[in-house]
Amino acid sequence: MTEVSLLSLVKSYGKSIALKGISLSVGHGEFVSLLGPSGCGKSTTLKCIAGFEDISDGKILFDNTDISRRLPEQRDIGMVFQSYALFPHMTVAQNLAFGLEMRRVPKSEIATRVARAMEMVQLTPYAERFPKALSGGQQQRVALARALVIEPAILLLDEPLANLDAKLRDEMRGFIRDLQKRVGITTIYVTHDQGEAMTMSDRVVVMFDGEIAQAAPPEEVYNHPASERVARFVGNANILDLAVTGKDAAGSDLALPGGGALRVDSPAPWANGRLRVMARPEQIALTDPGAGHLGGEISKRYFSGGHVEYHVDTQCGPLVVLGPTTQTVAEGQTVALAFDPARLWPIPDPKGPAQ
Amino acid sequence: MKRLRASLLIAPSAALIFLFIVLPYITVLVMSFRAPAEGQPYGEGFSLEGYTHFFNESYYAMSLPQTMFLGLLTTLVCLVLAYPVALHIAFASKRWRGFLYGIVLSPLLVGIVVRSYGWTILLGNSGVINSTLRNMGLIQKPLPLMYNDFGVVLALAHVFLPFMVLPLLSALQAMDPAITQAARSLGASRFTIFRRVTFPVSMPGVQSGCILVFVLAISSYVTPALVGGMRVKTTTLLVVDALIDQFQWPFGSAMALILAVSAGIVVLIFARLTRMKWT
Structure with a gap:
């Protein structure tokens, strides 16, 4: 379990400033949602944590270690994408094994860990299928298992349910939430759906225009919004x-x-x-x-x-x-x-x- | 009713294919089995002479491996040259992309004869490259740049590069950019990502680009004729020679069919080797 701290994170693209000094601390095993309208900087924040975007100023700490300058492949993160981003040419089992192979885990251990991960997301019968032969919900579960099987320091999810239909989305909410609690992994979840943020998170971070408007438990954000804009955005x-x-x-x-x-x-x-x-x-x-x-x-x-x-x-x-x-x-x-x-x-x- | 309408829609192209591909092939097939004759294109009756002549005379028989070799080498050169270009264009900004597209397609804007002559001006013994090097005192005798495999492959690769770049590009652009990010987050280095993710995922493009370039390269005539100066004997050159200069239609037809079947076999083997179960 890892604690994530963002210290005055700034991200600018030339003259436009995407993040205007974000400070946030995510505790061990905590599930935090970044919630806001599109362009508020929530996805940028996630990409900075993952290392896909360089930060202009500030620091990102994992357990007090500054990882701001590390490459994404050296950050020990598990990431789930909106498009699932499964490797289309690999079977479900091969997709899950990929991260372990990169970590030079012995072959026999890879087999047992992949089997365990597939069981965890209830996909054991689909081990030899290619992603194309799976439904959207199943693909998203593969993506989740692929991110978790490497036992990363933190789990990052970028609008993972946006491509699913409403009923499946409700199921997956509960599924992800339960899984996260069982694994106990520090999780940062990006969404524009306030319902999703409220039902799943320990803490909701509402963002507008590259700034944090409020960071508080769901009940607090809902009942005691910090500003009129938060009040209107959340419910x-x-x-x-x-x-x-x-x-x-x-x-x-x-x-x-x-x-x-x-x-x-x-x-x-x-x-x-x-x-x-x-x-x-x-x-x-x-x-x-x-x-x-x-x-x-x-x-x-x-x-x-x-x-x-x-x-x-x-x-x-x-x-x-x-x-x-x-x-x-x-x-x-x-x-x-x-x-x-x-x-x-x-x-x-x-x-x-x-x- | 629906089926009838659908078949009406494909009728024009089916008629075209039948008239200009199926019928000629049948004619060529029949012709290849006609008996040869003196003083006329073909004689009475049928024989296997066209085929046996090809395989018994090493002058002709050896043109087949030579043609396949040139085709495969041109394909490989195109693939190696085209891949970085396709990668670059796929990730270039929209504004650049159109410009780069234009550059890639530019070889096709020049007629094949002009382009091949252009290469002879560059590569010839007293051509631009050799005379420059000689004037600089770097070489005494001209480098053999044309009338050999090197010159032919170079000129063919130049012409057919767009046919490799375009399928690669469409395969790369169809790829979800998030999958390379996913691979990075799982701990893969850039090289590993290319080897284990980008390249295999672009395989449909590699496959169609290679088949396209290979088939075009082995059947090309003008470039090997001009840049190879008849010293690089491809089967295609010999087919034209037999049909037009020597007036031996059965032999020419037999060679044409041998070339087509050989190309078909190579393509089938290649397709089999690069078969993708995941698409």
Whole structure:
């Protein structure tokens, strides 16, 4: 098991800067996802760790050893690619044996380790098949086994599920997660799919424009996003811009349009005397008009099996609410929204807390 | 109904192939078994004379290994020269690629006769290379650069290089660039990656490029005739000689068929040796 540290990693291509000083520490056996829109630098970060990109400044440490200048083949990494990148001219067994042969492992040991790895990803019957004769999911399992059979210091995965169909993707999520926990290998996983990042990771690192916006466990990122941009990128977010009517050491009083009032735990309002709070759609309840904190009208209703999604026009703008399927509210109906003050999240002021 | 429409679509090309390949081959096959005659292209009746004459006269028989040797050598030279070029173009930036493509294809823009004469100007005893070296005092007697295998292979490789580069290039471009990264991450050095991954994965291109160049090289006439100056005896030259100069149609036809069958056998052996189970 290896600890990976990125110290002020900078990567620039001429004048454009892809990474603006990334610092991140990934602990022994930890599963960390780099999450962000395309072009945010997540893949670049991974390529720098793998050694496929030279870094412009900063350091990459594996267990306190600086490996920034090492060639990829000397870094002891296992990597899984979006395209699987299996060797098409080698059988499954030969693909798995390749890395061991490069490490000059004795032949008999190669055979046993390859057999064990194939068992691990449930591909033993396919040992003599060529990659072309396998399904996408099977190919991805071969790629995973090929990366793990060499027992690398760290495992890097670059959008490994992006080419699979939805059902298979869900299966593979669990498969990769279980495998990673069983092997106990330090893992860095790049994805643009927030669901994938949330379900699989110990920690999610949200990146925008070559910078880390937040690095925290999935629940923390979801419930307490560090910024409005993180809130909107990770799941659906309702952001309410509310006036602060009073504050003390414990929290702030907020006024809602239409006379409602709320109290949230917040250190300070934004500089303009207002506070931006986030409420996730499932954290808002629909109640009868008159009750609740904020009045509104249902503009759209979407049934999606497990729950119903309502789009509600309010004086705070359009909000999205998830309701139970047992509740029947029709489009055009006037309702009130009830917030749970304990779960409202005051978004930190990017300019720093107002005094 | 669907099948009928499909066969209608291939009808034109099938008719072309039948008229201009199958029928002539049948004619050549029949002609090769006709009896030879004096003062006319062929005589009455049938005989095996065309074939026996070829194999009994070492002057003719030896042209076959000579032709195969030239073909294989040209193929090998093309492969060795073309591979780095193809690799380079495959990984060049898009803007460069078009330019490099043009350079690779440029030998085809010059007519075959002009190009072959061009080589004679360069390679001849009083040609550009020899006279330059002589003027510099580096050599006394001219180097034998043409009228031999060296000159012919050089000129043939020049012409056929694009036919090797293009299949290699398409094979290399079809390769997922991530597989070389995967090989590196597994600990392979650049040379090992080339030997164990890049080259084997480009094998379909190697195969088609080699077959193409080999077949073109052994059947070429103008270049061996001009650069070889009739001193490099390929079967193709002898076929033309028999048919046009000596007016011995049965013998010429027999030689043409022997060459075609031999080429077919070489190609089959090569295809068998480079068979890929994975494609």
